[in-house]
Amino acid sequence: MSRFIKIIRSVLIGIGAILPGVSGGMIAASFNIYKPLIEALNQVTRHPIKAFLSIWEYLLGIFIGLIIAFLGVMKIFEYIPIPSTLLFIGLILGGIPEILFYAKYKEMKLKNILVTVSGFIIMISVIFLEQLGGLTTTSTNYFMWFIVGFLITTSFIIPGLSGTMILLMIGYYKPMLALVNDLIKSLIVFDFSVLYNEFWSIVFIALGLIISAIILAKLISVLLKKIPEYFYQFILGIIIASPINIVYSLNIEMSENNIFNFKETWLSWLIGCALIPLGIWIARLFTKGEKNETKTN
Structure with a gap:
């Protein structure tokens, strides 16, 4: 796989991690780069330089994707939410053949099908997290900013779980976007006032990101080594259910405009x-030839 393709794929992961309902980890799994990312994160505490060098293209792409998402893509989703959301759903569904390959679907028995069904059910049950909504936020609530960082990481590491969707439901999604947008725009013009004023909020977000990445990467690395087929069978169920969750979270975000009012939204849906x-x-196109590469290796 060329470095350019690695970076482009990772850009989509970075963008997906910020969009409510979309999981960067799910896109990574669809593009068949989830395992190397997890393995590198699992090694970061023991061999940090080696781990970084093994995935630097992915990290660069994810960083670029995050910047693009914060500065541009969110505007696109604001103006044409339904078409752009369905395009991302297509990107996720396009990775199903690779997931089927790693799940060894041809050898699946009843117990394996139940694993896939359980992934589907758990993914759908995330919808009911909406009942958590209504929490308020202040810039001095450092514990909640730690949770924000923790949840952002889950979007990268746990396929199917959109940390940003949970942030949206508990009232922290827009404050997080505002903080990061203001920080990026100020740093571009070498204005450090936002960094100074929100220093501790940023520190606690970073702590949440780092601690979550280390803990979750180690856990999932064990699963990939011990029960890889079951893991991908579970992910298959998550990916099959993901369009429902993504569209549902979009409807929550656009609470003032019901996206299912087809008299007004039919063109967007079309x-x-x-x-x-x-x-x-x-x-x-991105995953072409990956299955043959894996067989050869």
Whole structure:
């Protein structure tokens, strides 16, 4: 796989991690780069330099994707939310053949199917987290900023779990976007006032990111070594259910405008449905030849 392709894939992971309902980890799994990322994160405490060098292209792409998401993509989703969301759903669905390959679907028995079904059910049950909504936020609530950092990492590490969707439901998604947007824009013009004023909030977000990454990476690394087929069978269920969660979270975010009011949104849905095959095609383009590479290795 060329470095350019690695970076482009990772850009999509970075963008997906910020969009409510979308999981960067799920995109990574669809693009068949989830395992190397987890293995590198698992090694970061013992061999940090080696771990960094093994995935630097992915880290660069994710960083670029995050910047693009914060500065540009969110505006696109604001103006054309339904078509852009359905395009991302297409990107995720396009990775299903690779997940089926690693799940060894041809050898699946009843117990394996139940693992996939359980992944589907758990993913759907995340919808009911909406009942957590309504929490308020202040810039001095450092514990909650730690939770924000922790949840952002889950979007990268746990396929199917959108930490940003949970942030949206507990009232911290927009404050997080505002903080990061203000920070990026100020640093671009060498204005350090936001960094100074929000220093401790940023520190606690970073702590949440780091601690979450280390703990979750070690846990999932064990699963990938001990029960890889079961892991991917579970992920398969998550990916199958993900379009429901993504569309549901979009409807929550656009609470003032019901996206299911088809008299007003039919054109957006028509364009969006046409973009799903495009997303699948792009995903297949990125993953082309990966199965043969794996067999050869």
